[in-house]
Amino acid sequence: MKAMVLNKICSLEETKNPLEMSDVPDPVPGEKEILVKVSACGVCHTELDEIEGRTPPSKFPIILGHEIVGRVVKTGNNAGKFKIGDRVGIGWIYSACQGCRFCLESNENLCENFRATGRDANGGYAEYTKVIEDFAYKIPDVFSDSEAAPFLCAGAIGYRSLRLTGIKDGQNLGLTGFGASAHLVLKMAGHKYPHSKVFVFARSKNEREFAQELGAVWAGDTDEESPEKLDCIIDTTPVWKPIVEALKNLVGGGRLVINAIRKEDVDKKYLVRLNYPTHLWLEKEIKSVANVERRDISEFLELAATIPIKPEIEEFTLEEANKALLELKERKIRGAKVLKIHS
Numbered sequence: 001m002k003a004m005v006l007n008k009i010c011s012l013e014e015t016k017n018p019l020e021m022s023d024v025p026d027p028v029p030g031e032k033e034i035l036v037k038v039s040a041c042g043v044c045h046t047e048l049d050e051i052e053g054r055t056p057p058s059k060f061p062i063i064l065g066h067e068i069v070g071r072v073v074k075t076g077n078n079a080g081k082f083k084i085g086d087r088v089g090i091g092w093i094y095s096a097c098q099g100c101r102f103c104l105e106s107n108e109n110l111c112e113n114f115r116a117t118g119r120d121a122n123g124g125y126a127e128y129t130k131v132i133e134d135f136a137y138k139i140p141d142v143f144s145d146s147e148a149a150p151f152l153c154a155g156a157i158g159y160r161s162l163r164l165t166g167i168k169d170g171q172n173l174g175l176t177g178f179g180a181s182a183h184l185v186l187k188m189a190g191h192k193y194p195h196s197k198v199f200v201f202a203r204s205k206n207e208r209e210f211a212q213e214l215g216a217v218w219a220g221d222t223d224e225e226s227p228e229k230l231d232c233i234i235d236t237t238p239v240w241k242p243i244v245e246a247l248k249n250l251v252g253g254g255r256l257v258i259n260a261i262r263k264e265d266v267d268k269k270y271l272v273r274l275n276y277p278t279h280l281w282l283e284k285e286i287k288s289v290a291n292v293e294r295r296d297i298s299e300f301l302e303l304a305a306t307i308p309i310k311p312e313i314e315e316f317t318l319e320e321a322n323k324a325l326l327e328l329k330e331r332k333i334r335g336a337k338v339l340k341i342h343s
């Protein structure tokens with residue numbers, strides 16, 4: 001099969017084509033696994049972290065991609081949850097031990113044996129992929145393949161972040177950074193918390209305009225002061241400045257939730273601006289979001305179908321994966337980028 005393969009860690013400043021189009025053997029489904037013909041695979045910021053080594057793949061060569069929608073074409077031994085032809089999704093959680101304390105408490109995202117799709121196992125930048133059937137999800141009919149792809153990560157982790165803010169209806173929500181995940185959170189918040197106001201902080205004017213089109217009551221630059229104090233803020237940026245700047249806008253007891261798998265070091269020195277009375281005093285909290293568990297994906301898919309929300313998407317071919325990744329790196333973002341692989 002054809003696949004876009006990452007052979008080694010590299011810097012995207014120096015390499016414009018980190019992935020190489022290759023011919024690799026078709027995956028073979030094992031015990032309780034299904035073989036999936038990939039229809040669409042979303043392009044996520046985490047791929048940049050993998051390519052540049054901030055969350056390095058555990059093997060090379062590796063096929064990236066963890067926002068996969070496709071159809072079951074073969075089932076392994078003792079796999080009976082799906083039929084041939086069923087449409088399924090695969091997200092960042094590829095597997096977890098299912099036996100440890102975290103797994104049993106429904107925190108399988110914290111499992112020590114958590115394996116990630118497209119990092120610890122081959123993902124969806126390919127014609128076919130395979131997964132344990134219990135880690136695949138039925139996709140609601142209302143979505144096209146490409147529309148559903150970003151839901152598997154950006155949507156599910158956005159759902160988890162919103163859950164971790166502990167927001168109550170009527171409280172003010174801030175979003176700093178306005179990419180694929182944040183724009184889904186904005187739509188979700190509008191449905192789940194209709195009396196809450198959403199304030200968006202974004203560096204680019206396009207993103208700010210887009211946020212207001214989608215219902216934000218206010219949008220300003222990353223370091224601006226919001227017109228009202230915020231009960232919680234979700235950060236989806238890859239850097240440090242937005243964290244420091246967000247904290248000053250929180251009410252006492254407010255919570256900042258950081259939804260980023262890794263932060264880049266480019267502006268780490270901004271952290272020395274952290275001023276205790278302005279940014280942390282009055283019981284302000286900071287919490288990170290780690291990965292997703294299966295529950296986040298299935299609950300979000302259901303919620304998205306009910307509202308319904310549809311992501312803004314931009315399609316690329318499999319061959320154009322490098323182009324999509326570079327545009328993401330350069331923050332040329334208007335909605336979610338998706339590789340359309342089979343129709």
Ligand SMILES: [Zn+2]
Pocket residue numbers: 044045046066092153154
């Ligand atoms: Zn992702």
Ligand SMILES: [Zn+2]
Pocket residue numbers: 096097098099100101102103108111112113
């Ligand atoms: Zn476990």
